[in-house]
Amino acid sequence: MGYQTVKFYQTGTYTVGNRLLAPDERSVQAGERRSNSINSGHRACQGCGEALGARYAIDAAMAESNNQLIAVNATGCLEVFSTPYPESSWQVPWIHSLFGNAPAVATGVAAAMKVKGRSEVRVVAQGGDGGTTDIGFGCLSGMFERNDDVLYICYDNEAYMNTGVQRSSATPPTARTATTMPVGKEPGNVFGQGKNVPEIAMAHGIPYVATATVADLRDLEYKVRKAMKMRGARYIQIFVPCPLGWGAASHDTIKLARLAKETGMFPVFEAEHGEVTGVLKIRNKQPIEEYLKPQKRFAHLFGKHAHPEMVAHLQAIADRNIRKYGLLDEEKVNAQ
Amino acid sequence: MPNKPFAITLKPGTSLSNLTGSWRSARPVYLDRLPPCNNACPAGENIQGWLFHAESGDYEQAWRVLTLDNPLPAVMGRVCYHPCETACNRAQLDQAVGINSVERFLGDEAIKRGWKFDKPAASTGKKVLVVGAGPSGLSAAYHLARMGHKVEIHEAGPLAGGMTRFGIPKYRLPREVLDAEVQRIVDLGVTLKLNTKVEHIAQSMKAGGFDAAFLAVGAHIGKRTMIPAGDAAHIVDAVSVLRSMEGEDKPMLGRRVVVYGGGNTAIDVARTVKRMGGEPIIVYRRTRDKAPAHDFEIEEALQEGVMVKWLSTIKQAGAGEITIERMELDDKGFPQPTGEFEKLEADSVVLALGQDVDLSLLEGVPGLEVKDGVVQVGPNMMTGATGIFAGGDMVPSERTVTVAVGHGKKAARHIDAWLRGTTYLPAPKHELAEFKNLNTWYYSDAHKTVRPMLDIIRRQTSFDEVQGGLDESNALFEARRCLSCGNCFECDNCYGVCPDNAVIKLGPGKRFEFKYDYCKGCGLCVEECPCGAIKMVPEDI
Numbered sequence: 001m002g003y004q005t006v007k008f009y010q011t012g013t014y015t016v017g018n019r020l021l022a023p024d025e026r027s028v029q030a031g032e033r034r035s036n037s038i039n040s041g042h043r044a045c046q047g048c049g050e051a052l053g054a055r056y057a058i059d060a061a062m063a064e065s066n067n068q069l070i071a072v073n074a075t076g077c078l079e080v081f082s083t084p085y086p087e088s089s090w091q092v093p094w095i096h097s098l099f100g101n102a103p104a105v106a107t108g109v110a111a112a113m114k115v116k117g118r119s120e121v122r123v124v125a126q127g128g129d130g131g132t133t134d135i136g137f138g139c140l141s142g143m144f145e146r147n148d149d150v151l152y153i154c155y156d157n158e159a160y161m162n163t164g165v166q167r168s169s170a171t172p173p174t175a176r177t178a179t180t181m182p183v184g185k186e187p188g189n190v191f192g193q194g195k196n197v198p199e200i201a202m203a204h205g206i207p208y209v210a211t212a213t214v215a216d217l218r219d220l221e222y223k224v225r226k227a228m229k230m231r232g233a234r235y236i237q238i239f240v241p242c243p244l245g246w247g248a249a250s251h252d253t254i255k256l257a258r259l260a261k262e263t264g265m266f267p268v269f270e271a272e273h274g275e276v277t278g279v280l281k282i283r284n285k286q287p288i289e290e291y292l293k294p295q296k297r298f299a300h301l302f303g304k305h306a307h308p309e310m311v312a313h314l315q316a317i318a319d320r321n322i323r324k325y326g327l328l329d330e331e332k333v334n335a336q
Numbered sequence: 337m338p339n340k341p342f343a344i345t346l347k348p349g350t351s352l353s354n355l356t357g358s359w360r361s362a363r364p365v366y367l368d369r370l371p372p373c374n375n376a377c378p379a380g381e382n383i384q385g386w387l388f389h390a391e392s393g394d395y396e397q398a399w400r401v402l403t404l405d406n407p408l409p410a411v412m413g414r415v416c417y418h419p420c421e422t423a424c425n426r427a428q429l430d431q432a433v434g435i436n437s438v439e440r441f442l443g444d445e446a447i448k449r450g451w452k453f454d455k456p457a458a459s460t461g462k463k464v465l466v467v468g469a470g471p472s473g474l475s476a477a478y479h480l481a482r483m484g485h486k487v488e489i490h491e492a493g494p495l496a497g498g499m500t501r502f503g504i505p506k507y508r509l510p511r512e513v514l515d516a517e518v519q520r521i522v523d524l525g526v527t528l529k530l531n532t533k534v535e536h537i538a539q540s541m542k543a544g545g546f547d548a549a550f551l552a553v554g555a556h557i558g559k560r561t562m563i564p565a566g567d568a569a570h571i572v573d574a575v576s577v578l579r580s581m582e583g584e585d586k587p588m589l590g591r592r593v594v595v596y597g598g599g600n601t602a603i604d605v606a607r608t609v610k611r612m613g614g615e616p617i618i619v620y621r622r623t624r625d626k627a628p629a630h631d632f633e634i635e636e637a638l639q640e641g642v643m644v645k646w647l648s649t650i651k652q653a654g655a656g657e658i659t660i661e662r663m664e665l666d667d668k669g670f671p672q673p674t675g676e677f678e679k680l681e682a683d684s685v686v687l688a689l690g691q692d693v694d695l696s697l698l699e700g701v702p703g704l705e706v707k708d709g710v711v712q713v714g715p716n717m718m719t720g721a722t723g724i725f726a727g728g729d730m731v732p733s734e735r736t737v738t739v740a741v742g743h744g745k746k747a748a749r750h751i752d753a754w755l756r757g758t759t760y761l762p763a764p765k766h767e768l769a770e771f772k773n774l775n776t777w778y779y780s781d782a783h784k785t786v787r788p789m790l791d792i793i794r795r796q797t798s799f800d801e802v803q804g805g806l807d808e809s810n811a812l813f814e815a816r817r818c819l820s821c822g823n824c825f826e827c828d829n830c831y832g833v834c835p836d837n838a839v840i841k842l843g844p845g846k847r848f849e850f851k852y853d854y855c856k857g858c859g860l861c862v863e864e865c866p867c868g869a870i871k872m873v874p875e876d877i
Contacts, residue, residue, distance in 0.1 A: 017832065030832065087354060
């Protein structure tokens with residue numbers, strides 16, 4: 001990947017900062033003067049992955065655009081917890097319209113800036129997986145197809161969380177939600193449905209598509225900054241665990257994101273004009289159970305009425321991701 | 337009604353007015369935990385503390401922090417058996433950090449660059465007599481001098497260093513290294529009187545007007561054992577052999593030399609004999625894994641061609657020949673005779689069976705208690721005689737250089753307090769930083785740097801130092817392998833991973849602070865702290 005992992009600096013670039021690195025090699029988040037685009041006092045749950053991912057991404061976009069940024073927000077947790085009237089946590093120009101039209105609104109803002117000759121002002125649109133992969137999907141595809149000058153960021157927590165954890169097209173198979181209860185022969189969400197929006201975005205041939213997680217900050221910042229250097233339609237999907245909806249401990253948010261990547265369940269890659277150009281390799285491959293067990297939404301797969309065949313199926317999905325994207329180094333593949 | 341738009345009743349505001357800290361049932365707090373290396377160090381070094389400076393390449397500062405506890409890093413970096421590395425948490429990840437090799441690098445760097453200790457504190461007007469210029473005496477003298485006391489060392493021998501000079505062979509500790517570190521202590525203002533044997537401690541104290549004394553005469557008398565021997569048998573003790581190596585007249589041991597014992601001293605003698613062109617054979621009554629010598633020393637001796645007869649005792653010594661008996665370990669692991677005998681060619685027999693303390697200087701001192709040949713001291717290192725403290729090999733302890741240096745420091749602190757009419761109370765120990773407190777995901781994979789070893793031919797024929805040192809680049813690498821267990825190293829993880837921006841970064845060297853008004857108590861910072869320097873504590877609700 002395109003950021004430097006400094007060898008032998010105790011922690012390399014795995015940590016947020018590193019006192020041994022030159023200041024210009026450090027992450028945006030390590031800076032004392034980062035913009036804190038979303039400020040304290042927001043009403044996200046304890047350990048919210050989305051609040052964290054949004055600050056990581058928008059701070060990086062602010063740094064790259066020299067603070068000339070407008071953010072458009074779809075309806076969703078991020079919008080609800082950050083702007084309960086009359087308070088706002090945002091420290092950037094920020095607009096919210098409807099659940100499904102954030103890509104279209106962002107297109108409009110970008111067009112307005114162009115008309116006004118303010119090409120230095122950049123536009124980011126953001127939403128959750130519900131607002132992006134389901135409700136806003138038509139507008140999103142249109143924005144891609146027209147190659148509008150917008151970076152769209154999807155914070156993927158794999159369900160509609162603030163309305164009470166209902167299934168979305170990003171919910172993984174077997175997961176329990178309010179609408180996919182763990183009953184019957186194949187409990188939880190079904191296999192064979194859902195959408196892989198990063199791949200759909202790639203199919204539009206847009207300049208840049210990437211995935212990232214809140215567990216790999218340097219990779220996330222690198223991708224946002226790279227996207228901000230480009231013009232046209234760009235899409236980044238950030239994996240943000242949800243302690244409430246997933247039934248996980250609030251302190252495990254980053255650990256779960258890390259395990260999603262290390263198991264191969266969530267492939268982290270980047271693509272330009274429809275072609276994969278880089279992947280974040282798995283450093284220490286883990287079996288899928290390590291990822292599933294800390295989450296209550298998968299609790300029915302284990303225990304007294306376990307479903308090992310469904311766990312095996314999920315493992316097969318992870319293994320397929322590893323093969324498809326080449327997530328393991330050669331020597332690690334051979335060592336298996 | 338104020339002038340507001342349609343349907344708007346409230347002023348716009350920021351979420352900062354929403355103090356989410358009230359949601360919390362447990363709060364994160366920063367703490368320093370005790371790193372296992374520091375906990376294991378007999379000299380009480382702040383190892384994690386000095387490695388922190390070495391990591392950033394500030395070797396002088398690292399050396400200064402190191403020498404706050406131990407004035408002999410170049411010696412220690414060679415002869416210490418580094419219990420710190422045995423305790424190191426990194427051993428559970430890949431391999432322990434090479435603390436000993438970095439210590440040696442810092443010690444050598446200090447000698448090369450001529451770094452001096454900071455000037456002592458203001459003079460207290462008190463005078464302390466230190467008896468013996470071994471590691472314990474030197475350490476005590478150094479610490480007392482830095483505390484502002486006037487210190488005089490009386491050393492019976494012709495040179496300073498004690499067992500580090502007269503017991504540890506040159507190939508493990510080159511003498512110029514020892515000399516340089518002793519000189520630095522003398523330069524601090526310590527008076528070193530050589531060839532000055534203290535005959536009666538009370539008299540010497542009175543004559544010199546000393547307010548207190550620290551005794552560290554070591555254990556220099558080789559233990560003997562009864563071996564039936566003919567008139568022509570040549571039997572000597574290990575300590576005198578090693579001591580005579582330092583003088584003009586090298587010991588005459590002949591070609592075939594039998595060394596009797598299984599401790600580090602036996603190994604030292606055998607390796608010394610090998611270097612003088614002899615053929616050493618170690619005879620030890622138990623097995624290799626039961627031998628008190630460190631296994632790496634046995635291994636190095638074997639590499640150099642030292643022969644060992646395990647499970648053997650000497651029954652009889654004659655001219656040019658000895659008789660040994662094969663032993664067997666019983667159920668309890670004790671060696672028992674078998675009645676099987678064997679003859680070995682031997683020009684001389686060296687007894688390496690441990691050492692006793694010469695206690696003659698203590699005669700007539702009231703209150704002083706001697707048990708099992710060693711002087712009894714209290715927890716403050718004071719003997720039964722008021723104002724007389726003791727440490728090193730002459731008190732009950734594990735007899736290593738590192739323990740001796742630790743005794744010197746500890747005694748100095750108590751002597752200082754005693755001279756000021758107070759009591760020294762050590763600060764309470766922090767809780768231990770255990771492996772389970774760490775989040776090791778964040779550390780880069782990096783294997784230990786192996787120090788170069790002298791090639792085998794030169795090890796068999798010369799007294800050149802066996803183990804090489806690190807250079808700047810690999811010392812830096814090795815220092816940076818430190819996990820900084822339990823102590824913040826400012827990686828910014830807590831500052832970064834907080835979803836509520838409830839961590840304030842205070843700037844380089846100042847660490848971080850929590851904004852409890854907004855911290856919701858999710859615990860992410862604790863979980864993602866690599867080194868375990870944060871913990872959750874329940875709120876009083």
